[in-house]
Structures are given as structure tokens and as C-alpha cells.
Amino acid sequence: MQKETFQRRLSDLRRRMGDSGIDVALLWEPDNQYYLSGFRAISYSRPIVYIIYMDKTQYIIPELEKDHAKKEAHTDELFVYHEKIQERDKDTDYIQPLNRIIDDMDANTVVGLEMNIAPAFIYQHLSQKGYELKDIGQALIDLRAVKDQDEIYWIEQASYLSDLALEASFKNLHVGMSELEFDAHGDQALLAKASELYPHIEIGFENWTCSGIERSSMPHLYSSTRRFVENDVVVHSRQIWVNNYRVENERTFLIGNPTEEQKKCLKLAIDAQRAGIEAVKPGVQARDVDIASFQVFEEAGYADYVQHRIGHGLGLTEHEEPYLRFDNDLVLEEGMVYTIEPGIYIPGVGGFRHSDTVIVTENGSRTITEYPRELQDMMF
Amino acid sequence: MQKETFQRRLSDLRRRMGDSGIDVALLWEPDNQYYLSGFRAISYSRPIVYIIYMDKTQYIIPELEKDHAKKEAHTDELFVYHEKIQERDKDTDYIQPLNRIIDDMDANTVVGLEMNIAPAFIYQHLSQKGYELKDIGQALIDLRAVKDQDEIYWIEQASYLSDLALEASFKNLHVGMSELEFDAHGDQALLAKASELYPHIEIGFENWTCSGIERSSMPHLYSSTRRFVENDVVVHSRQIWVNNYRVENERTFLIGNPTEEQKKCLKLAIDAQRAGIEAVKPGVQARDVDIASFQVFEEAGYADYVQHRIGHGLGLTEHEEPYLRFDNDLVLEEGMVYTIEPGIYIPGVGGFRHSDTVIVTENGSRTITEYPRELQDMMF
Missing domain, CATH: 3.90.230.10 (Creatinase/methionine aminopeptidase superfamily)
Structure with a gap:
């Protein structure tokens, strides 16, 4: 698919985020990620998070998807986490870059989660940090329902x-x-x-x-x-x-x-x-x-x-x-x-x-x- | 597998729940459900929840899995939700029986969730009701790691x-x-x-x-x-x-x-x-x-x-x-x-x-x- 397709979809989502007062969306669902970025990995045990701000996007991905993501993902920034011993001083778990991203948010940021899909622990983590949380899942359902x-x-x-x-x-x-x-x-x-x-x-x-x-x-x-x-x-x-x-x-x-x-x-x-x-x-x-x-x-x-x-x-x-x-x-x-x-x-x-x-x-x-x-x- | 296998696994899990102070576990992960009950459905869009108390178990299932669950699930109680018009006065969504189950819990019940798997909304829902929440996912990982x-x-x-x-x-x-x-x-x-x-x-x-x-x-x-x-x-x-x-x-x-x-x-x-x-x-x-x-x-x-x-x-x-x-x-x-x-x-x-x-x-x-x-x- 064309770059314009993903730009259009992102614009549509951002409009809906704006309507709901959501500043940033943290997406877990692989099909939602693919729909918005063109990148779909075999993920299983290695979490992938796609983060959508009003003015940029970021991906957190495991190292073994790095080349794949570079080739296919429409995104502005990639955070890679590692699982081999010589990278032990870098990020070795997706929680590490995720935490830095979360800690960089303004205190009054409203975060969108796919409430029916995102794992319980991220709700726990974000709510304990005091962020307001809203559902972004329905917006993606609505967006994806009409096919181009x-x-x-x-x-x-x-x-x-x-x-x-x-x-x-x-x-x-x-x-x-x-x-x-x-x-x-x-x-x-x-x-x-x-x-x-x-x-x-x-x-x-x-x-x-x-x-x-x-x-x-x-x-x-x-x-x-x-x-x-x-x-x-x-x-x-x-x-x-x-x-x-x-x-x-x-x-x-x-x-x-x-x-x-x-x-x-x-x-x-x-x-x-x-x-x-x-x-x-x-x-x-x-x-x-x-x-x-x-x-x-x-x-x-x-x-x-x-x-x-x-x-x-x-x-x-x-x-x-x-x-x-x-x-x-x-x-x-x-x-x-x-x-x-x-x-x-x-x-x-x-x-x-x-x-x-x-x-x-x-x-x-x-x-x-x-x-x-x-x-x-x-x-x- | 034999009934005794599931009884043994449930006993093991309950011992771990006891050690962690968890009174009831709400399980979403299909493989965890199968491991403990022998029942595995094609679920996708119809959620199935397996609920484990210290003295009984319950399943929330969609009507189309009723016969399948009756045949295979080792459980004490089935709550069925419906999606056809003549059952409109019964439960038509899994949230309805789930809410009744949650509302029946004592105020000081400690609930176990698979924190890396259970959906964000259930964390939100239970924490807003004031229940203390703990992870039960690791106990299941430990239990399942050694095969019989x-x-x-x-x-x-x-x-x-x-x-x-x-x-x-x-x-x-x-x-x-x-x-x-x-x-x-x-x-x-x-x-x-x-x-x-x-x-x-x-x-x-x-x-x-x-x-x-x-x-x-x-x-x-x-x-x-x-x-x-x-x-x-x-x-x-x-x-x-x-x-x-x-x-x-x-x-x-x-x-x-x-x-x-x-x-x-x-x-x-x-x-x-x-x-x-x-x-x-x-x-x-x-x-x-x-x-x-x-x-x-x-x-x-x-x-x-x-x-x-x-x-x-x-x-x-x-x-x-x-x-x-x-x-x-x-x-x-x-x-x-x-x-x-x-x-x-x-x-x-x-x-x-x-x-x-x-x-x-x-x-x-x-x-x-x-x-x-x-x-x-x-x-x-």
C-alpha cells in the first residue's frame, strides 16, 4: 500500500483522538498496528507497541524484527530491545523503552489504550503514574469497518x-x-x-x-x-x-x-x-x-x-x-x-x-x- | 486427560493462590483455561472467562460453546450468554454475568488476573470497584513449565x-x-x-x-x-x-x-x-x-x-x-x-x-x- 494510505489513516485516527481528548495512543493489537503502519510481525512472546502522538509515531520492537520493521513500518522512530548478552547494557526488555516514553509524557497527558486488548498491567502502570486513560479501541473499530x-x-x-x-x-x-x-x-x-x-x-x-x-x-x-x-x-x-x-x-x-x-x-x-x-x-x-x-x-x-x-x-x-x-x-x-x-x-x-x-x-x-x-x- | 489431572492442577494453583493471598482468579488466556479444565474453544470475538475460587470453579461462555463446554470442561458452574433475539431478556453479553460475579464478591476479596494478558478494562473495572488485584500469570507459567x-x-x-x-x-x-x-x-x-x-x-x-x-x-x-x-x-x-x-x-x-x-x-x-x-x-x-x-x-x-x-x-x-x-x-x-x-x-x-x-x-x-x-x- 502507498505511503498516502497510512498518512490518511493516521489523520483519521488523530482526528478521532482529538475529538476524544486523547493526546497519545499506545497500541498493542497487531492488526491495528498493521492497519496504521504496514508492519505486521510474528510477535507471540516479544511485545510490539506502536505509539501515536499528534505529530509523530514510534515503534517498540524486538531486535529480531529490526530489519523487517525498517523495511515495512511507516513510522518516525524505532526503539529496539535486545536479548543477546553483548547488548546487556542496552534495553533488554520492552518495558525499558516504554517506561522512558511514559516518563517523558506531561503529567496531564491523556493516554488512549485499546481497553479490550491492551494488557491489564499497562493500565495499572499508567494509572498508578496518574495519567488519565481513555479507550481508543472503538475508534479503530470504526475506522477499519469501512474498507478502501x-x-x-x-x-x-x-x-x-x-x-x-x-x-x-x-x-x-x-x-x-x-x-x-x-x-x-x-x-x-x-x-x-x-x-x-x-x-x-x-x-x-x-x-x-x-x-x-x-x-x-x-x-x-x-x-x-x-x-x-x-x-x-x-x-x-x-x-x-x-x-x-x-x-x-x-x-x-x-x-x-x-x-x-x-x-x-x-x-x-x-x-x-x-x-x-x-x-x-x-x-x-x-x-x-x-x-x-x-x-x-x-x-x-x-x-x-x-x-x-x-x-x-x-x-x-x-x-x-x-x-x-x-x-x-x-x-x-x-x-x-x-x-x-x-x-x-x-x-x-x-x-x-x-x-x-x-x-x-x-x-x-x-x-x-x-x-x-x-x-x-x-x-x- | 483424567479428571484427577485437572484436580491436581487446580490444587497446585490454589496452593499458589493461597501463598499470594489471592482469593479468586479470573482467567482469560485460552491455554491456561485448557490446562486447568480440559476445555478449549475457538473464541476470537466471544470472550470466555474461567473463574477459580478456593472451593469451586465457574465458566462464562457464549451459547454456541454450551454443548462443547458441557462435554469437555471440568467445572462446577456454567454461565451462558446469548446472541439471539428470543433470549434478549437473558444475558446477551459476557459482561452481565461477569458483573454479577464481581458484585457478589466480598469487599476485601483479592482478585488474581493474568496481568500480561487480561484486558485493561477488567483491571479498570475491578480497581474502580475497590478490589485489590494481584498477578496470577506467573503462577500459571511456573505450573505449566514442568510437563507431566x-x-x-x-x-x-x-x-x-x-x-x-x-x-x-x-x-x-x-x-x-x-x-x-x-x-x-x-x-x-x-x-x-x-x-x-x-x-x-x-x-x-x-x-x-x-x-x-x-x-x-x-x-x-x-x-x-x-x-x-x-x-x-x-x-x-x-x-x-x-x-x-x-x-x-x-x-x-x-x-x-x-x-x-x-x-x-x-x-x-x-x-x-x-x-x-x-x-x-x-x-x-x-x-x-x-x-x-x-x-x-x-x-x-x-x-x-x-x-x-x-x-x-x-x-x-x-x-x-x-x-x-x-x-x-x-x-x-x-x-x-x-x-x-x-x-x-x-x-x-x-x-x-x-x-x-x-x-x-x-x-x-x-x-x-x-x-x-x-x-x-x-x-x-
């Missing part, structure tokens, strides 16, 4: 690859293969195609395949070595990210001779999804989309088997706010990206849920995951 | 699969394939074998393959679509988890005609790793292991190219404390599990690092990742 053209481009590339992965998994589907083997066919196909199309791009994927009546009835499980058997209901869920931007593509399918009720339930999930997708357009509220799907289940007498909202935002993070929930009055805008994935989960029958990714357009929405989704396409 | 037999069993299964994955990736290695394609061969082989050996087990993997002089010189990057070319230096890193327990297995390899310096550097990394592994035994300090490897680089004049510690703990989390660092005086104990992965990163030459997983035994250590690692094995 670059972001939509990468989400669309991920969509294309996800359809291709589903095609490869389904092409290889057979009784006796495990959930993880089913996933792996898609993985291998998408990586081969991606390697052909996008040189020097980071790509990743996650799958959650739940097969059989018991596992599919739980909406959220990791793929396992359970093997498909005749008459399984299977919920196959896939996320792919290309250049950090994600798409979600899920299909429920029936192997062998499903019961009439299983077919009815899958048809219902498909109808509910269609109703949800049709409800998406600028100006409607998040609640309207959730309720549109829910009503399909309710009218058929299956309301009790709904366990979750219809969808979530999507972009850099697996599940992004804002959520499409019955109690969210957020007004949808062009450029927002959502999953639409209403589901029902019935003990002794199975779980039924497709998920597709839609982009809010000027007049409605565009569904960018295109793998076939009708009942007849989902029986094997 | 069940844990070591699963780590060994993961090791076996990781060796098999490396074998498949190397068997398919050729110039022109991308980093991600190289990874995918290993993925597919390990999933096929795992499906054969371990029915109904959750398995996952992550790879970080950095090829070419520039990318391999950065110790930590996600795999990309970059294709291997003649004379590449490649650092291929793989983690696998079986039943949530992880292993790490990394190899640096040379394609084509490496320079004498590249061969020398890889040989040095191998020697430094051997020195580190030989230093591991009960009673030595973490620092001794780090320094044993470092001295090999230093004596050869390559100390300036070291960027990171020699290794990290391994178990449920990618990188677990305690770390093998020059400034850690922790004494190693039987049953601890570490990666040994000294590396050097030289601009214009490449990055050189193997990583193997070792278990501290009664008299020394056992290296459980066994893929060949000598220089002659790493030239293609």
Missing part, C-alpha cells in the same frame, strides 16, 4: 482462492477421508494457484471442519482426524488471507442418504442466508440483517435451534466488529465487509450453516465467495 | 509427525516451487498419517519458510509465494500440535552451490545448537544454555550476527515462558520442554538456524525431533 479499494482488492483475491480451495476439497471428497485430509486438498490447490498468481505475497488459511451429527451440531470446533462415514452431515469452514486480508467461505454438505429432516434443515439454512444477503444494503441497520435471517428459521419453527448472530465483520482479523446482531443499531455503509452465516444446530440431526462474504455496495451488496451453495450442489 | 507424562506423550506424537512432514517437504523439494508449496507437502503427509494413527484428535500446524538471502536474514516471517531459486538459503520452520500440544522442528538448507561462507555459517549454527543441547540438564540455569550456544558463535567471530535467545518453552503455546536467555537464572527441572534454536543472520549471506525440541530428563535431555540436521544432509 486496496483492502477490497485483497479480500477479493482471497475470495477467488477460497472458491478454488473448496472446489479442490469437494473434488477429492470420499467416505473414509478425515476432516483434515479434506481440508488439505483445498490448501494445496490454493497455494499452488496463489504461487502462480501473486509472487512474494504472504498467504495463510484456517479450516474448521466438523463432521457427523454430534460434531456438526457444535458450531465451532477445530478440524480433527475423524473420518467421514456414510450419511454424515459436515460443516466445512474456511478462511483464507492474502496480504493479510481475509475472506470466509463455508459449506454444509450431506454424504450418502440424508434424512428428509436433514435436507429440510440445510434448505432452511440456505434460505435464511439468502434472506440475510438480500437485506444487506447501505442505510439498513445491522439488526435488520440478523432479523431477516432469523425470521426464516422462526417461521419454519426452528428458532430454538439458532445459537448465534448472522455474521461478523471481516478484514484483517478473523472476526471483526461491528457484528450483525439483533441488538446492534449500526447503520451499514458502502465498503463494509461481512460474513452472512445463519445456522441451526439440532441434537440428533446435525448442524447446518453456509457462510459467504459480502461487500456492501452503493445500492446493495455483492457476494464475493461464489462456490455453489444450493441443496442439490451439497449432496454427495 | 500425558503432556509429554502428546508432544512426542507431534514430534513424530513433524519429522514425517519435514521428510515429505524435502522429498518434494525443487527449484521453482514456492515456500508455501514446500510447506504444503509436509502438511498433507502429516495429516494423512495422523488420520491413520489418532482417530478423533484435533491437529494443527504452522509454517514459516523464509527463502533467499534477504528473507532468510530476517528470523521471523510468514511463508510466502516466493519461489525457490538456485543458490537460495532457506530457513524452514514448522510447529505442529496434536491434542493441543506443540513441537517445533526447523531446518536451514542450501540449494545449488552455496558459498563457502554460507556453508561455514550453517555449520556454525549446527555446532552452536549441539553445544546448547549438550548444556541442557536438571540443575543448570537457563542462562547457561544460552551462553553455551552463544560462545560457539563468539569464538568464530560471529557474535554480532546473533539477534535472539537460544530458545523458548513449548507446550500449549507457540512460545512459552520461561525463556532460555542470558539473563534468566531459572534452574532447569526434569519435565521441562524447550526449543534449542541458536541463529545467526548476516546481510548479504543469509540466515542460519535449526530448531529442535528437547525434554529435560533425569540426567540430561532427550531431543525428540529427529530429522537429520548435519551440513551434508542440508545441501540440495
Whole structure:
């Protein structure tokens, strides 16, 4: 992405900081850091903090990310901490530069933290030093909710690859293969195609395949070595990210001779999804989309088997706010990206849920995951 | 795992809570929750809190995890929050049951939080209510550092699969394939074998393959679509988890005609790793292991190219404390599990690092990742 993109995003954030009276933001969340600076590290045990003042930015990073950050991070200043013995007289922990930065702040500085993400100890530390603390997390949620053209481009590339992965998994589907083997066919196909199309791009994927009546009835499980058997209901869920931007593509399918009720339930999930997708357009509220799907289940007498909202935002993070929930009055805008994935989960029958990714357009929405989704396409 | 395992772990934690004067622990970290209760959900946007009193435990979970938690969580009480419209009069957010739990506490209750992990807002909330807060995170790090037999069993299964994955990736290695394609061969082989050996087990993997002089010189990057070319230096890193327990297995390899310096550097990394592994035994300090490897680089004049510690703990989390660092005086104990992965990163030459997983035994250590690692094995 262009330097101008990060400058624009930083300006937007600073305007929101100004509106809230925040003087400096200390950001912990890797996707927020990437969104504002273009730099995303594998961090785990080595904390990275991005600090945004009104007139400059700073990064605290471990030494092993120094070259990476120099190459990619749009920032004014890098503080590096070390973990090798000959640097023992320099900073050897991120707390050291962080403390100096904090101690340099005016006593009346108002500090912004991602209150739902930043660790408890930094709240403790800053409040004990007497600084006023405010949430900056919501501002970042709002900012990130509306995607720009670059972001939509990468989400669309991920969509294309996800359809291709589903095609490869389904092409290889057979009784006796495990959930993880089913996933792996898609993985291998998408990586081969991606390697052909996008040189020097980071790509990743996650799958959650739940097969059989018991596992599919739980909406959220990791793929396992359970093997498909005749008459399984299977919920196959896939996320792919290309250049950090994600798409979600899920299909429920029936192997062998499903019961009439299983077919009815899958048809219902498909109808509910269609109703949800049709409800998406600028100006409607998040609640309207959730309720549109829910009503399909309710009218058929299956309301009790709904366990979750219809969808979530999507972009850099697996599940992004804002959520499409019955109690969210957020007004949808062009450029927002959502999953639409209403589901029902019935003990002794199975779980039924497709998920597709839609982009809010000027007049409605565009569904960018295109793998076939009708009942007849989902029986094997 | 057996019920007794979780009872023993809970007793250990409660003893530590008692020693620190903590009355109740509120745990956010999914691996800590799993360690103490056997329940691990895909959580993302739906928070899960595990609450440990001296005489009971409670879980706050989203409705879509209810059946999953009932099946797997060792706990006395479940509080479920909802996100569908017909439950609007019940709890629809995890904050509601959490607030009731907090309000029921005696005014002088001392609350334990994972200070490096729990979100800032809960610190804010509890401290505004006047509760005294203490860290419980370190107690969990200490508890988890020494693995029991069940844990070591699963780590060994993961090791076996990781060796098999490396074998498949190397068997398919050729110039022109991308980093991600190289990874995918290993993925597919390990999933096929795992499906054969371990029915109904959750398995996952992550790879970080950095090829070419520039990318391999950065110790930590996600795999990309970059294709291997003649004379590449490649650092291929793989983690696998079986039943949530992880292993790490990394190899640096040379394609084509490496320079004498590249061969020398890889040989040095191998020697430094051997020195580190030989230093591991009960009673030595973490620092001794780090320094044993470092001295090999230093004596050869390559100390300036070291960027990171020699290794990290391994178990449920990618990188677990305690770390093998020059400034850690922790004494190693039987049953601890570490990666040994000294590396050097030289601009214009490449990055050189193997990583193997070792278990501290009664008299020394056992290296459980066994893929060949000598220089002659790493030239293609």
C-alpha cells in the first residue's frame, strides 16, 4: 500500500483522538498496528507497541524484527530491545523503552489504550503514574469497518482462492477421508494457484471442519482426524488471507442418504442466508440483517435451534466488529465487509450453516465467495 | 486427560493462590483455561472467562460453546450468554454475568488476573470497584513449565509427525516451487498419517519458510509465494500440535552451490545448537544454555550476527515462558520442554538456524525431533 494510505489513516485516527481528548495512543493489537503502519510481525512472546502522538509515531520492537520493521513500518522512530548478552547494557526488555516514553509524557497527558486488548498491567502502570486513560479501541473499530479499494482488492483475491480451495476439497471428497485430509486438498490447490498468481505475497488459511451429527451440531470446533462415514452431515469452514486480508467461505454438505429432516434443515439454512444477503444494503441497520435471517428459521419453527448472530465483520482479523446482531443499531455503509452465516444446530440431526462474504455496495451488496451453495450442489 | 489431572492442577494453583493471598482468579488466556479444565474453544470475538475460587470453579461462555463446554470442561458452574433475539431478556453479553460475579464478591476479596494478558478494562473495572488485584500469570507459567507424562506423550506424537512432514517437504523439494508449496507437502503427509494413527484428535500446524538471502536474514516471517531459486538459503520452520500440544522442528538448507561462507555459517549454527543441547540438564540455569550456544558463535567471530535467545518453552503455546536467555537464572527441572534454536543472520549471506525440541530428563535431555540436521544432509 502507498505511503498516502497510512498518512490518511493516521489523520483519521488523530482526528478521532482529538475529538476524544486523547493526546497519545499506545497500541498493542497487531492488526491495528498493521492497519496504521504496514508492519505486521510474528510477535507471540516479544511485545510490539506502536505509539501515536499528534505529530509523530514510534515503534517498540524486538531486535529480531529490526530489519523487517525498517523495511515495512511507516513510522518516525524505532526503539529496539535486545536479548543477546553483548547488548546487556542496552534495553533488554520492552518495558525499558516504554517506561522512558511514559516518563517523558506531561503529567496531564491523556493516554488512549485499546481497553479490550491492551494488557491489564499497562493500565495499572499508567494509572498508578496518574495519567488519565481513555479507550481508543472503538475508534479503530470504526475506522477499519469501512474498507478502501486496496483492502477490497485483497479480500477479493482471497475470495477467488477460497472458491478454488473448496472446489479442490469437494473434488477429492470420499467416505473414509478425515476432516483434515479434506481440508488439505483445498490448501494445496490454493497455494499452488496463489504461487502462480501473486509472487512474494504472504498467504495463510484456517479450516474448521466438523463432521457427523454430534460434531456438526457444535458450531465451532477445530478440524480433527475423524473420518467421514456414510450419511454424515459436515460443516466445512474456511478462511483464507492474502496480504493479510481475509475472506470466509463455508459449506454444509450431506454424504450418502440424508434424512428428509436433514435436507429440510440445510434448505432452511440456505434460505435464511439468502434472506440475510438480500437485506444487506447501505442505510439498513445491522439488526435488520440478523432479523431477516432469523425470521426464516422462526417461521419454519426452528428458532430454538439458532445459537448465534448472522455474521461478523471481516478484514484483517478473523472476526471483526461491528457484528450483525439483533441488538446492534449500526447503520451499514458502502465498503463494509461481512460474513452472512445463519445456522441451526439440532441434537440428533446435525448442524447446518453456509457462510459467504459480502461487500456492501452503493445500492446493495455483492457476494464475493461464489462456490455453489444450493441443496442439490451439497449432496454427495 | 483424567479428571484427577485437572484436580491436581487446580490444587497446585490454589496452593499458589493461597501463598499470594489471592482469593479468586479470573482467567482469560485460552491455554491456561485448557490446562486447568480440559476445555478449549475457538473464541476470537466471544470472550470466555474461567473463574477459580478456593472451593469451586465457574465458566462464562457464549451459547454456541454450551454443548462443547458441557462435554469437555471440568467445572462446577456454567454461565451462558446469548446472541439471539428470543433470549434478549437473558444475558446477551459476557459482561452481565461477569458483573454479577464481581458484585457478589466480598469487599476485601483479592482478585488474581493474568496481568500480561487480561484486558485493561477488567483491571479498570475491578480497581474502580475497590478490589485489590494481584498477578496470577506467573503462577500459571511456573505450573505449566514442568510437563507431566500425558503432556509429554502428546508432544512426542507431534514430534513424530513433524519429522514425517519435514521428510515429505524435502522429498518434494525443487527449484521453482514456492515456500508455501514446500510447506504444503509436509502438511498433507502429516495429516494423512495422523488420520491413520489418532482417530478423533484435533491437529494443527504452522509454517514459516523464509527463502533467499534477504528473507532468510530476517528470523521471523510468514511463508510466502516466493519461489525457490538456485543458490537460495532457506530457513524452514514448522510447529505442529496434536491434542493441543506443540513441537517445533526447523531446518536451514542450501540449494545449488552455496558459498563457502554460507556453508561455514550453517555449520556454525549446527555446532552452536549441539553445544546448547549438550548444556541442557536438571540443575543448570537457563542462562547457561544460552551462553553455551552463544560462545560457539563468539569464538568464530560471529557474535554480532546473533539477534535472539537460544530458545523458548513449548507446550500449549507457540512460545512459552520461561525463556532460555542470558539473563534468566531459572534452574532447569526434569519435565521441562524447550526449543534449542541458536541463529545467526548476516546481510548479504543469509540466515542460519535449526530448531529442535528437547525434554529435560533425569540426567540430561532427550531431543525428540529427529530429522537429520548435519551440513551434508542440508545441501540440495
